[in-house]
Amino acid sequence: MTRSYYVHSALASLQHFLTISTPSTEESSGEEDSWVSWFCSLAGNEFFCHVDEDWMLDRFNLTGINEHVYSYRKALDMILDLEMEGEASEEEIERIEQSAEVLYGLIHARYIVTSAGCAQMAAKFYNKDFGECPRVLCAGQAVLPVGLSNTPWDNTVKLFCPNCQDIYNTKSSRHRHIDGAFFGCTFAHLMLVVQLQWEPSIEPRIYVPKIYGFKIHPSAVKYSQRKAQLSRRKKQNDNTERDRVRQEKMIKDLRTPAEHAAADAQKYQAQ
Template sequence: MHAVPILELMTHAYTPPSGMEYQSETDSDFTSYWRDWFIGTRGNEYFCEIDEEYLTDRFNLTGLQQEVQYYQYALDLVTDIFDFDCDEETREQIEKSARHLYGLVHARYIITTRGLAKMLEKYKKSDFGRCPRVLCRSHPLLPIGLTDVPALKAVKLFCAKCEDVYSPKSSRHSAIDGAYFGASFPHILFQVYPQLIPAKSNERHVPRCFGFKMHATAALARWQDAERDAQRKRLLEAGVEVIEEKDEEEDSEEEESEDELQVPGEQRQYCETPGGGRE
């Protein structure tokens, strides 16, 4: 493998992998650099462009060699110094590794000063979407990973107003690995830019039936009944005998019903028989 001269890079456009749509941010349908192609690809709108200086600093890539197959070839591709002089299958593997490598580096880059500034600009433009909760009034969202471990959870969207997470609307974004953004990114952003922290919304939806507020105690009672039934089911499945305890009100009602069955004040009359017995 040899490095491609810069003149050749400027005159030969990068060809995206087969089966992937390409959308250029410029008037041209082609781009000379892999990162430009990657950022311009539909579905990658959540990513920002990583500075070349950051990518070429080996300290920033510590520990990634064990995480990425064809690591060196993938890095050469991302930094535009790799010439595809290999078979189609190997080429596809290297391209896949390059995308994975870029995502892992991206998670580190966006918590740097430069990376936070780039993501802040996208946040201000609502590039990540807006909160679907009505009472948040279309507050902009930020991408977040539920875990920092790759290939476990897809990316989610965090709303700083209601402090909840949501799934992306587009299926293209739902397939992005959450580890490419990390679980700490939104919180670090608001630590660096505290003036962006929105006031917490105290508004809550009040359930009503024909204009009347639903009684909170009734909802609590329904929840308790459901939890009790679920616990009883778990115990039965585990082979534990469940003894039903009756409420005091039920016991008193049963005692009253038993008393009603007895005839009060009625005494039996006995008569002696010749044998000394009673009838």
């Protein structure tokens, strides 16, 4: 037998072995993605990290959250990929799905202040997954999501820059619907101080206004403000005097001839 025959035989045997040992695409993907993975993969949910399932199963970690969520038990079962008890209408299932998203957000706010949650968020921070500070003098400093309130539906999420210590609106419109309570007021600052022991890579700079290369003296601003104030006051007084003259003219036009004569006589006596 020729050499090519043995080569083709070896390739055929190898292909047959791979066909038997390698599962099909359908079999390898067999189990569907979890609800948490699906939720975090949605466009606009890039700020969220994966909350550990075992952590969510600990009832102590979720104490008090049920007060803010409709159908808490069913929403939690949906997040944990458990079958809901009983039957529900399409409208009810839709409400539970919305409730599950709110519940996951509130759970997320608690999880990201743990060491495991901070580690995930720190990786996103270093990758600039949350974006960069829009301030020019911060030179592209990475930002962190922060809430202005821990109460749901008060404010949307903002971005905190650790360099200039200020907050900004999210750059992408798809992030502006995210509730700030899903990140809370504590996380960003706790992670920078405790987890990262973060220090600015550049010294914070403040923009200084100048005119022809010279700094504007504070007294110049005060003088300008005082001048504007006096101008407004003069304009107000002129308007008041104009209204007074107009009112006297109207009263004068309404007088009878006798009243006009009496007013002229009174003015003559005063002179």
